Amino acid sequence: MAPRSIAQLAQDLRARRVSARELAQQSLSMARSLSGLNAFITLDESAIEKAIPKVDHVLAGIPFAHKDIFCTNGIRTTCASRMLEHFVPPYDATVVEKLAAFGAVSIGKTNMDEFAMGSSNENSFFGPVKNPWDSTRVPGGSSGGSAAAVAAGIVAFATGTDTGGSIRQPAAFCGVTGLKPSYGRVSRWGMIAFASSLDCGGVIARSAEDCAHVFAAMAGHDPRDATSADCGVDEYVAALSTTLKGIRIGLARNYFGAGVEDGVASAVHESLRELEKLGAILVDIDLPNAALAIPAYYVIAPAEASSNLARYDGVRYGYRCANPASLDDLYTRSRTEALGAEVKRRILVGTYALSAGYYDAFYLRAQKARRLIANDFANAFKSVDLIAGPTTPTVAFKLGEKSDPLAMYAADVNTVAVNLAGLPAISLPAGFSQRLPVGLQLIAPMFAEARLLNAGYQLQQSTDFHLRTPEVAA
Amino acid sequence: MSEWQPVIGLEIHAQLNTASKLFSGASTTYGAEPNTHASAVDAALPGTLPVPNRAVLEKAIRFGLAIDATIASKSIFARKNYFYPDLPKGYQISQYELPIVSNGTLNVRTDDGRTIDVAVQRAHLEEDAGKSLHDAFDSATGIDLNRAGTPLLEIVSAPVLHSAQDAVAYMRTMHTLVRWLGICDGNMQEGSFRCDANVSIRPAGASRLGTRTEIKNVNSFRFVEKAIEYEIERQIRALENGDTIVQETRLYDAAHHRTRPMRSKEDADDYRYFPDPDLPPLTVSMADIDAVRDAMPELPDARRRRYVEQLGLPGIDATQLCADKTTSDYFETLHAANPADAKTCANWILGELAAALNAEDLSIGQSRVSPPSLATLIARTRDGTISNKTAKDVFAAMWAGDGDADTIIAARGLREISDDGALTSAIEAVVAEFPGQVAEFRAGNDKLLQFFVGQSMKRLRGQGNPQRLNALLREKLNS
Numbered sequence: 001m002a003p004r005s006i007a008q009l010a011q012d013l014r015a016r017r018v019s020a021r022e023l024a025q026q027s028l029s030m031a032r033s034l035s036g037l038n039a040f041i042t043l044d045e046s047a048i049e050k051a052i053p054k055v056d057h058v059l060a061g062i063p064f065a066h067k068d069i070f071c072t073n074g075i076r077t078t079c080a081s082r083m084l085e086h087f088v089p090p091y092d093a094t095v096v097e098k099l100a101a102f103g104a105v106s107i108g109k110t111n112m113d114e115f116a117m118g119s120s121n122e123n124s125f126f127g128p129v130k131n132p133w134d135s136t137r138v139p140g141g142s143s144g145g146s147a148a149a150v151a152a153g154i155v156a157f158a159t160g161t162d163t164g165g166s167i168r169q170p171a172a173f174c175g176v177t178g179l180k181p182s183y184g185r186v187s188r189w190g191m192i193a194f195a196s197s198l199d200c201g202g203v204i205a206r207s208a209e210d211c212a213h214v215f216a217a218m219a220g221h222d223p224r225d226a227t228s229a230d231c232g233v234d235e236y237v238a239a240l241s242t243t244l245k246g247i248r249i250g251l252a253r254n255y256f257g258a259g260v261e262d263g264v265a266s267a268v269h270e271s272l273r274e275l276e277k278l279g280a281i282l283v284d285i286d287l288p289n290a291a292l293a294i295p296a297y298y299v300i301a302p303a304e305a306s307s308n309l310a311r312y313d314g315v316r317y318g319y320r321c322a323n324p325a326s327l328d329d330l331y332t333r334s335r336t337e338a339l340g341a342e343v344k345r346r347i348l349v350g351t352y353a354l355s356a357g358y359y360d361a362f363y364l365r366a367q368k369a370r371r372l373i374a375n376d377f378a379n380a381f382k383s384v385d386l387i388a389g390p391t392t393p394t395v396a397f398k399l400g401e402k403s404d405p406l407a408m409y410a411a412d413v414n415t416v417a418v419n420l421a422g423l424p425a426i427s428l429p430a431g432f433s434q435r436l437p438v439g440l441q442l443i444a445p446m447f448a449e450a451r452l453l454n455a456g457y458q459l460q461q462s463t464d465f466h467l468r469t470p471e472v473a474a
Numbered sequence: 475m476s477e478w479q480p481v482i483g484l485e486i487h488a489q490l491n492t493a494s495k496l497f498s499g500a501s502t503t504y505g506a507e508p509n510t511h512a513s514a515v516d517a518a519l520p521g522t523l524p525v526p527n528r529a530v531l532e533k534a535i536r537f538g539l540a541i542d543a544t545i546a547s548k549s550i551f552a553r554k555n556y557f558y559p560d561l562p563k564g565y566q567i568s569q570y571e572l573p574i575v576s577n578g579t580l581n582v583r584t585d586d587g588r589t590i591d592v593a594v595q596r597a598h599l600e601e602d603a604g605k606s607l608h609d610a611f612d613s614a615t616g617i618d619l620n621r622a623g624t625p626l627l628e629i630v631s632a633p634v635l636h637s638a639q640d641a642v643a644y645m646r647t648m649h650t651l652v653r654w655l656g657i658c659d660g661n662m663q664e665g666s667f668r669c670d671a672n673v674s675i676r677p678a679g680a681s682r683l684g685t686r687t688e689i690k691n692v693n694s695f696r697f698v699e700k701a702i703e704y705e706i707e708r709q710i711r712a713l714e715n716g717d718t719i720v721q722e723t724r725l726y727d728a729a730h731h732r733t734r735p736m737r738s739k740e741d742a743d744d745y746r747y748f749p750d751p752d753l754p755p756l757t758v759s760m761a762d763i764d765a766v767r768d769a770m771p772e773l774p775d776a777r778r779r780r781y782v783e784q785l786g787l788p789g790i791d792a793t794q795l796c797a798d799k800t801t802s803d804y805f806e807t808l809h810a811a812n813p814a815d816a817k818t819c820a821n822w823i824l825g826e827l828a829a830a831l832n833a834e835d836l837s838i839g840q841s842r843v844s845p846p847s848l849a850t851l852i853a854r855t856r857d858g859t860i861s862n863k864t865a866k867d868v869f870a871a872m873w874a875g876d877g878d879a880d881t882i883i884a885a886r887g888l889r890e891i892s893d894d895g896a897l898t899s900a901i902e903a904v905v906a907e908f909p910g911q912v913a914e915f916r917a918g919n920d921k922l923l924q925f926f927v928g929q930s931m932k933r934l935r936g937q938g939n940p941q942r943l944n945a946l947l948r949e950k951l952n953s
Binding site for chain 1: 514517518519520521522523524525526553555557559562563564565617744746747748751752753754
């Protein structure tokens with residue numbers, strides 16, 4: 001049986017065919033029975049009592065989950081780190097507040113890579129998440145728990161964050177739809193920072209339509225975030241039905257270059273042909289500086305992270321080592337004992353990149369590369385409406401397969417440039433390769449999320465990949 | 475001493491007197507229970523973000539205009555990264571490459587009467603750290619975050635000062651200015667106005683700067699002077715002994731009037747400054763600047779010049795009146811009510827009022843006699859209602875809380891008698907009573923005039939207008 005969309009669940013609730021409590025109960029019991037996926041860090045049993053829709057909204061009573069990077073008042077928020085294993089925030093993130101205001105029912109906090117640093121979800125203090133399509137494979141990261149929970153049918157949608165692909169890549173690996181909004185579109189207040197100039201809150205759901213409902217509730221200006229965009233939001237749901245006739249979609253050669261698996265390439269081409277049938281015009285474009293994206297990203301993101309994570313010092317909250325002998329010992333051992341290897345690696349890289357004598361060679365050069373990449377996109381969008389390519393060069397890889405950090409970083413090749421440019425992008429289920437899901441990435445100009453959701457919705461009207469579910473979901 | 479030239483630059487931290495902090499809504503009130511004025515942002519809880527308090531902008535612009543500086547249309551907040559327990563985020567938000575104010579000048583009058591133009595290289599916005607309380611607990615350090623995030627304006631002078639005395643004169647002038655502008659309360663005990671001094675020496679006539687040391691956080695004018703003096707002498711002694719100066723940070727030890735090393739440059743942190751990605755550039759429009767300029771108060775220097783050139787006040791009076799804005803504004807009120815008598819107004823403030831304030835150790839803002847009340851009293855001496863001598867008694871009564879000038883004059887019957895009829899009848903009575911003395915006077919004993927004045931005054935119960943009484947007496951006796 002095909003999973004029910006948010007709109008269908010909302011209809012069922014309105015018609016009293018099911019109650020919000022029952023939905024929350026089903027979600028929680030499914031989360032427990034699928035605990036082998038390790039998709040959750042914390043389940044909130046009180047969700048059942050809280051599941052009393054007080055508002056008339058399509059999200060009212062719909063069970064969902066928050067990535068454990070969003071602060072939830074009174075519910076521990078760990079960022080998948082030993083550092084914050086027992087941290088209970090005294091406030092809600094803006095995203096948490098907004099979704100709660102519309103009556104959506106959070107059943108818990110999903111697993112992720114520690115501090116959102118990773119592409120496989122293997123960097124969690126709480127253990128890796130398994131891919132619901134193949135439990136020997138990774139779900140992607142860092143929002144792996146969110147993608148797995150949606151793919152397995154535990155929740156209708158889940159929040160995620162995307163700093164270099166952390167929504168789109170796990171969405172692709174798990175066969176679900178993931179929207180990374182424009183930088184500044186979704187408030188970062190209460191969203192634990194990894195790299196502030198790149199971090200974007202977004203949504204993972206089954207379909208573009210479901211994403212539109214959730215995104216409409218999440219988006220908008222927030223005075224508590226100085227980088228929040230102070231511009232109006234669009235009618236995302238109404239825009240879904242717009243025709244794709246005449247829409248120009250750019251194909252960048254480098255997104256289909258070496259390293260892209262044949263099965264991935266052919267599935268993506270199949271989806272692009274489908275878009276052509278819907279009236280889209282495919283155009284070749286050039287993004288000459290695309291190769292700069294990975295090196296620039298892996299300087300800027302660690303540089304910001306090295307500073308953002310300095311607050312985890314064992315002084316005010318979070319993990320503190322036992323019996324520190326001195327202040328330096330308190331700092332050193334608290335951080336050594338409570339931060340994982342990948343987090344430490346990035347703090348070291350970032351500290352180095354910002355150091356006197358290296359700043360110009362690394363941080364400033366990376367910022368220049370960032371501008372070139374943004375200019376490439378701006379030039380391309382003079383002649384096309386969207387840019388398309390595979391979300392990832394491969395399907396989900398095996399747990400433990402990538403032990404070399406550089407090989408892991410290369411998995412982000414198609415996603416990080418979008419973050420550097422601040423653009424919105426979506427990953428859509430585009431078929432299968434080796435019986436594993438493939439993702440199609442569409443990129444839009446700044447704040448044109450409506451166009452992404454529209455294209456995704458139209459594609460999903462003529463394909464059914466988004467309705468396929470892994471066996472565990474049955 | 476003469477073959478060495480000291481070179482001094484000051485970094486002054488002026489706490490901007492906003493109600494809330496630079497990046498959070500927490501209160502900036504001093505002296506509250508520890509950590510009661512610390513929000514989630516100030517404690518750097520995960521997920522919190524800074525939002526700039528626009529109120530600091532207006533104050534920084536006001537300062538920039540006052541020193542004729544460039545106001546940046548776009549300034550950038552940067553992170554200064556270092557670990558310290560009272561620095562919650564592990565970095566301080568400051569401004570580095572693009573400060574809000576740059577290239578200003580402060581006109582300073584030195585104690586020995588010279589005027590120097592001190593170049594102010596920059597003034598940037600930054601947040602203060604919290605406080606470590608080392609004595610509050612046994613074997614543990616307490617952290618108070620009430621001060622964390624308080625807005626500071628760090629004002630950096632060029633290294634253009636050449637003596638401890640000039641450095642202090644600059645600091646005093648700056649202290650007057652920030653209070654005058656209403657951007658800082660100037661309270662040095664509470665740390666609202668503090669100073670680091672960079673000191674080096676070089677052979678007189680040399681153009682290259684010597685190696686400098688930085689003296690940290692000296693919180694009184696006297697200590698700044700002592701610390702710089704000590705440091706200059708220490709450096710001269712070292713160089714003359716063939717030693718070299720180490721670039722280092724030194725602490726002033728007030729108990730022994732000396733400086734001692736805190737850390738050398740080799741141990742200095744690499745602060746890894748970079749633009750804060752949580753904060754977009756701070757933008758200031760021409761309209762913002764114009765709005766502040768339109769509301770700018772007359773500055774102390776301009777006011778002093780006006781007092782001398784237009785009101786004819788002696789320079790020393792003008793300087794004293796312009797020592798702070800409250801005093802000067804007090805004078806403005808008196809003078810507005812008594813425009814023809816600037817000197818009398820100045821005399822009242824610098825004489826009678828200052829003495830009364832000193833006696834009770836009050837500041838002029840705490841005066842028991844308000845400017846409009848004193849203005850009325852001065853007016854009553856001008857219009858002949860009371861004499862200057864009586865006015866001093868009336869002032870004392872006003873100070874004691876007996877009411878305003880007119881009430882006291884009426885209640886105590888102090889109004890001067892200027893009416894010729896009343897004065898003449900008193901004079902005639904005296905002339906009739908003392909015929910012998912009248913004869914003596916008329917025979918040439920001029921000294922007796924005072925006797926007749928005294929006797930007449932007695933009949934008038936001291937309220938006769940002395941000038942008029944004198945004139946009428948002479949007229950009567952000489953007729």
